[in-house]
Amino acid sequence: xxxxxxxxxxxxxxxxxxxxxxxxxxxxxxxxxxxxxxxxxxxxxxxxxxxxxxxxxxxxxxxxxxxxxxxxxxxxxxxxxxxxxxxxxxxxxxxxxxxxxxxxxxxxxxxxxxxxxxxxxxxxxxxxxxxxxxxxxxxxxxxxxxxxxxxxxxxxxxxxxxxxxxxxxxxxxxxxxxxxxxxxxxxxxxxxxxxxxxxxxxxxxxxxxxxxxxxxxxxxxxxxxxxxxxxxxxxxxxxxxxxxxxxxxxxxxxxxxxxxxxxxxxxxxxxxxxxxxxxxxxxxxxxxxxxxxxxxxxxxxxxxxxxxxxxx
Amino acid sequence: xxxxxxxxxxxxxxxxxxxxxxxxxxxxxxxxxxxxxxxxxxxxxxxxxxxxxxxxxxxxxxxxxxxxxxxxxxxxxxxxxxxxxxxxxxxxxxxxxxxxxxxxxxxxxxxxxxxxxxxxxxxxxxxxxxxxxxxxxxxxxxxxxxxxxxxxxxxxxxxxxxxxxxxxxxxxxxxxxxxxxxxxxxxxxxxxxxxxxxxxxxxxxxxxxxxxxxxxxxxxxxxxxxxxxxxxxxxxxxxxxxxxxxxxxxxxxxxxxxxxxxxxxxxxx
Ligand SMILES: Cc1cc2nc3c(=O)[nH]c(=O)nc-3n(C[C@H](O)[C@H](O)[C@H](O)COP(=O)(O)OP(=O)(O)OC[C@H]3O[C@@H](n4cnc5c(N)ncnc54)[C@H](O)[C@@H]3O)c2cc1C
Ligand SMILES: Cc1cc2nc3c(=O)[nH]c(=O)nc-3n(C[C@H](O)[C@H](O)[C@H](O)COP(=O)(O)O)c2cc1C
Ligand code: FES
Numbered sequence: 164x165x166x167x168x169x170x171x172x173x174x175x176x177x178x179x180x181x182x183x184x185x186x187x188x189x190x191x192x193x194x195x196x197x198x199x200x201x202x203x204x205x206x207x208x209x210x211x212x213x214x215x216x217x218x219x220x221x222x223x224x225x226x227x228x229x230x231x232x233x234x235x236x237x238x239x240x241x242x243x244x245x246x247x248x249x250x251x252x253x254x255x256x257x258x259x260x261x262x263x264x265x266x267x268x269x270x271x272x273x274x275x276x277x278x279x280x281x282x283x284x285x286x287x288x289x290x291x292x293x294x295x296x297x298x299x300x301x302x303x304x305x306x307x308x309x310x311x312x313x314x315x316x317x318x319x320x321x322x323x324x325x326x327x328x329x330x331x332x333x334x335x336x337x338x339x340x341x342x343x344x345x346x347x348x349x350x351x352x353x354x355x356x357x358x359x360x361x362x363x364x365x366x367x368x369x370x371x372x373x374x375x376x377x378x379x380x381x382x383x384x385x386x387x388x389x390x391x392x393x394x395x396x397x398x399x400x401x402x403x404x405x406x407x408x409x410x411x412x413x414x415x416x417x418x419x420x421x422x423x424x425x426x427x428x429x430x431x432x433x434x435x436x437x438x439x440x441x442x443x444x445x446x447x448x449x450x451x452x453x454x455x456x457x458x459x460x461x462x463x464x465x466x467x468x469x470x471x472x473x474x475x
Numbered sequence: 476x477x478x479x480x481x482x483x484x485x486x487x488x489x490x491x492x493x494x495x496x497x498x499x500x501x502x503x504x505x506x507x508x509x510x511x512x513x514x515x516x517x518x519x520x521x522x523x524x525x526x527x528x529x530x531x532x533x534x535x536x537x538x539x540x541x542x543x544x545x546x547x548x549x550x551x552x553x554x555x556x557x558x559x560x561x562x563x564x565x566x567x568x569x570x571x572x573x574x575x576x577x578x579x580x581x582x583x584x585x586x587x588x589x590x591x592x593x594x595x596x597x598x599x600x601x602x603x604x605x606x607x608x609x610x611x612x613x614x615x616x617x618x619x620x621x622x623x624x625x626x627x628x629x630x631x632x633x634x635x636x637x638x639x640x641x642x643x644x645x646x647x648x649x650x651x652x653x654x655x656x657x658x659x660x661x662x663x664x665x666x667x668x669x670x671x672x673x674x675x676x677x678x679x680x681x682x683x684x685x686x687x688x689x690x691x692x693x694x695x696x697x698x699x700x701x702x703x704x705x706x707x708x709x710x711x712x713x714x715x716x717x718x719x720x721x722x723x724x725x726x727x728x729x730x731x732x733x734x735x736x737x738x739x740x741x742x743x744x
Contacts, residue, residue: 202701205566217703225716232526232702232704238525246717440697440701441698442517
């Protein structure tokens with residue numbers, strides 16, 4: 164006879180976020196997991212909370228020259244320049260593949276003008292198999308828009324409001340970390356009708372080859388991601404959580420369940436694994452397993468009970 | 476199909492001062508890998524690196540796979556600490572690999588530095604024998620030539636300092652042979668080495684009307700086609716576009732490679 168106390172403790176990882184039903188709160192971050200097929204041999208996509216695909220613009224975009232990526236202590240610099248096949252290319256090439264899976268598909272979108280955002284959002288909203296849009300207003304690589312939308316509250320509000328009008332899909336706004344106060348941006352997203360915010364994108368940064376004295380990246384500057392940015396991301400998530408009640412999706416340097424749990428406690432409802440996937444393509448799965456083990460160890464019946472529980 | 480496999484180190488040997496041979500037991504990847512493909516190796520975590528490191532497969536038989544690597548930086552320095560019995564995580568096989576050789580064409584292999592690694596694997600698997608041309612800075616950078624000779628392949632050497640073989644670039648040695656023996660023959664070129672060499676060999680293939688398969692080396696992130704770090708400008712159905720060296724390559728036909736870097740990606744709306 165097994166006594167009731169010996170029964171394994173069951174915890175529930177599922178939650179609803181911005182109208183999405185997630186089997187767990189662990190997603191893969193935009194730009195680090197391709198469009199789905201790239202890692203499908205080694206990661207069962209159906210185990211993910213959601214898949215967030217690489218940023219899509221209305222028209223195809225060639226991106227920056229190479230070198231586009233450079234490893235630094237605690238992370239990497241990237242200046243891919245948002246290369247993508249455009250909305251039609253994505254719909255024709257990748258969406259049929261993604262539709263075969265039972266996983267929420269979040270499409271990250273970007274543009275260089277408000278009109279670009281509106282048109283790509285409109286186009287994608289009419290396609291079955293897309294479950295939410297993540298609006299990147301924070302890419303540090305495109306001079307013509309990304310950075311200014313993400314670093315000026317008035318412009319951010321304009322984009323978010325305009326996209327909100329043309330889509331009924333859950334709308335996630337991806338914020339830039341490159342601001343002195345994240346709270347007005349979080350509020351602007353909530354006020355304009357966004358369903359969630361995600362943070363953080365990579366930080367503008369630079370590396371120089373001391374032998375040639377030339378920037379290592381062809382683009383001169385790039386975005387810093389990985390372990391080095393995690394504590395900054397925790398602070399920004401914590402501050403954003405105090406400013407708004409809409410859910411937060413946190414990313415920045417997650418390598419194990421440790422960082423994911425930290426984000427949830429700080430105020431995130433879900434998390435995304437980015438750079439860590441390059442060293443360990445199964446990092447997202449390890450995070451899911453580690454999160455479950457953490458909840459069991461602490462006898463927490465649902466992951467929802469962990470969100471926004473930082474003790475001050 | 477890409478696999479993640481924990482490989483056990485079986486041999487780790489110095490090959491001169493700057494090179495190492497790493498033999499690993501990795502049955503699933505070893506069975507599946509074809510010449511020209513590569514593996515993405517997770518350097519021991521104590522090195523604190525964010526990215527894996529890509530290496531061409533040098534040999535693969537009976538569940539064991541070897542790479543031949545040059546010590547160039549932090550990652551390869553940390554790899555030196557791997558001992559027999561240790562394990563490392565490998566991802567692979569990655570990339571397209573060399574195509575099947577054209578029937579009736581004489582294989583001409585051209586290697587620079589560690590470029591001999593994938594070409595040796597290719598030579599092992601080719602149905603017909605060809606000739607290897609190998610270029611190096613000095614005699615210390617000449618690797619595994621005896622392995623080629625054991626396969627019965629003639630080897631022509633060029634060193635920049637003239638310490639062995641022809642003094643100068645490998646293309647000089649290649650040109651001399653092409654002039655003497657290449658006339659009227661159908662050849663097929665397979666090359667791996669620095670970009671300058673690849674461009675030159677590709678040019679010879681195009682001029683002669685032969686196929687030229689070039690193995691490109693690009694800084695990589697994911698190795699799986701996801702991050703778009705490793706792109707190379709190529710011609711595809713008449714238009715210029717980016718190809719991912721890790722996924723669409725690393726082997727490209729000489730006619731498809733566009734060598735002038737700027738242009739694509741200038742991002743002029
Ligand atoms: C498809 C492919 C196959 C390869 N096969 C082999 C092989 O069989 N044997 C072998 O020795 N090496 C091979 N390489 C190169 C090898 O991956 C790099 O030498 C290695 O990653 C360097 O790691 P590191 O940490 O020691 O050097 P780092 O400290 O990362 O870099 C040292 C220096 O090398 C430069 N560098 C790093 N990576 C590359 C690269 N990929 N191309 C050009 N320069 C680079 C850096 O800019 C730096 O100047 C291959 C690369 C590719 C893309
Ligand atoms: C190579 C690369 C490409 C990226 N591309 C995008 C993108 O297209 N859109 C976007 O919103 N974020 C992009 N990001 C940012 C990530 O989604 C993530 O916000 C950031 O890297 C922080 O998480 P991490 O430290 O776990 O990587 C990219 C990051 C990397 C490293
Ligand atoms: S290395 Fe990531 S796409 Fe090639």
